[in-house]
Amino acid sequence: MRTHILVVDDDPHIRELLRFLLSKEGYSVFEAENGNEGSVIMGKELIHLAVVDVMMPLKNGWELCEEIRRYYDIPVIMLTAKGAIEDKERGFTSGTDDYMVKPFEPKELLFRMKALLRRYQMVSSDLIQLNGISIDRQGYEVKSEDKVFILPLKEFELLAQLANHPGRIFTREQLLNLIWGQDFEGDSRTIDVHIKRLRERFAEYADDFIISTIRGIGYKLEVKGK
Template sequence: MKILIVEDEPKTIAYLQRGLTEQGYAVDTAANGEDGLHLALTGEYDAIVMDVMMPGLDGVLVLQSLRISKDTPVIFLTARDKVDDRLRGLGAGADDYLVKPFSFLELVARIQAITRRGRTRETTLIQVADLHIDLVSRRAIRGARRLNLTAREFSLLAALARRRSQIVSKTAIAELVWDINFDTNTNVVEVAIKRLRSKLEEPGEIRLLHTVRGMGYVLELREEGGL
């Protein structure tokens, strides 16, 4: 997941960037509202952590401009804890509000909460070639054929479909599908991929699930056959 930090205090930026990177997030930073707005509008972020009180373009003005075209989840950070201040921030479109000084673990928990809510707004229907996936009803249909998938196989297919045309590593699959980190030297991922592929691709059908040696797996339609 990718996070944008917009904060004018260098020590706070360094602290948050180091902590979130250690938690496995990719992090971009901006030291003022103008740069933060530019990054927020031109980049793709799972969440934005933004200070309210910044010189020039403050957090509320940044958020108001951002909300014209994007609904990226935003957590406001502020040293002001009056009700009116919180209402102003939430009224501008903030998803959450954290008062300084704050617990880093609480910030991580709130990032996880708002990104989960953000994922509920994503499309529930995904199509890759003649493969149709309904994330709500948890059904997958290839052409006129419904795939008889186990719960784990569907979760694996959904994880790849959400990242279609992107290479997904074994480590990422382990976390996304099993929700745990474990030694990917074991063959649990390979076995699951093999079982999914046997149901996804019958003889004569175009291959959609590809192995990228040394990197991971990708779900996509290719003009030429792949592994």
Template sequence: MQQGKGIKILVVDDEPNILQFLELGLANEGYQVKTAQDGPEAIVLAEQFNPHVVILDVMMPGMDGYEVCQTLKDMKPVAVIMLTAKEEIDDRVKGLTLGADDYMSKPFGFGELLARIQARVRNQFPHLLSEVSVGPFTIDAARKEIKYRDRALDLSPTEFELLKHLVLNHLQVLSKSVILDQVWGYDFGGEENIVEVYIRSLRDKLQDREHRVIRTIRGAGYRVDLL
């Protein structure tokens, strides 16, 4: 998978094991990755590396993550995902108030982190995702085209948005209500059954007769499997 192609990520944490784990995992996804073990090093690297996303630990000695976040946000456009062992609401509010774009508590799943990185890039640097390859899918946002196993699919605008959303969030099970909010919009006044209609159409176009590509997770929603 090359969903990270052309995207730069700076990982900041004072725990070497976490740095190594994230550096290897993110590099394997195609991201360009740099790491820093403290705040001052992170700021110097950010000036040189110009990351799109910074994964930033809160609890570091000396210059903590809150101060680093505020400094980075004052420097240049960057998406900041803060990591912390703390779960108190006040800590989350403080980070978000200082400009953090997202917040994850340790321990966290690598798949969830990938999904959050992609969400931040889509929202703040959409030009970087003009073409994204995820498993057998290639999504060309500029041309509004999706290929499956090198075969271009004949999709309506809504089908394109729905399949793109399912593929880019393939690590998650998406409920009908979430799909409606994120694809049709919060002001959509129709019924949830419209999702089933579009899923059925997508399966036909993917020749997914046995529902192995777009899976129905009973009682929860839908998930794309990268076969």
């Protein structure tokens, strides 16, 4: 699986430069011209790292960074013309991992991105291990030591999404967007029904993992012993 990079900048020349630079390095690039568009892409795509400008219309980079830090466990680099120490302080307070001032050296940006991706261990695996339960994302199969589970597609995708980020809280709306897509016309009860089915299927395996309800927010998967 290729590494997905989100570039959020209202300057089309910067987006074009980064698209060329990152595509040449083998990354898949998603682009947004403001923070709102960036939020939508984060909800629909699996993003591994975000490069975010500060001064943008609708939702600025600080606001987007705070949102990413609240809901996603990915590295963020702020790429901006605002180089004063107060601006950097606000960037790091918002949760950015790194801060580069324009004009920037493209090779330096690549070095910093690769270092952050290593630090976050974002090398994706097709096999997720939850103690005695393994989830094969390529084969759409879940196994225990003595049993193979063949799950309906949406149940499998929901379980894999939660399991790939153990301990992270997902809202019902995030899960709907990630699994069913932005155009899905159902409501959040769809998530509740599928979570109930997953809990019933894996009730005997509570020593391996559990799916916890976070009251008023959503769900998270917890791996026992971790």
